[in-house]
Amino acid sequence: MIRLITATALLALAAPAFAQTAPAAGTAADGSAPVQRIRNVQLKAGEPCPKGAADEIVVCGTLEEPYRIPKTLRETKPSAATQSWVNRAATIDEVGRVAGGLPDTCSSVGTGGQTGCNQRLIREYTAEKLEERRKATTVP
Structure with missing residues (x-):
């Protein structure tokens, strides 16, 4: 009896999900025609986003600093070659103290x-x- 009630409750909760309809994969949001091409465009500050054709989606993004290495690829931590001898010696001393x-x-x-x-x-x-x-x- 308890199993029957539990199963009925679970089916009742899932019923609204079956009622929703979504466009088929690869179709436009209005359902008119399938999307043939997705174009990603990087723009400089102030440039307008270009309009896409009927079968094309255009995704626009702006470049913060167009002539620099992206922030995700920049080296943020100093390497051993760029540190002074005093910092390297202090690091070696601290490592030795902790190990001992x-x-x-x-x-x-x-x-x-x-x-x-x-x-x-x-x-x-x-x-x-x-x-x-x-x-x-x-x-x-």
Whole structure:
């Protein structure tokens, strides 16, 4: 009895989905003719989007900086070759301290490793805020 009620309820919930109609795949939104071509156009600022033919959809996008490498492909993190020797030495020193479980390293290894977790969080927060301030004051 409970199964019959559950099955009836599930069928009643799915009924509105069967009543909806959608255009066939590859047809225009108004259902007039199938779409033969989809064209993607990148425009400079201020240019109008071109009109498509009857069997064509035109997708327009604007270029923010047309003569630069796209932001997704730019290298955001500095590589070892672009860092100073002081930064590289500090990184090597920190890696060695964490691996050895020395105090103030926020490492799970060693007796004094846990004392550096708060200091690390403060250093990361300060560096993040300095970077945000630098980006805010830098003119693109």
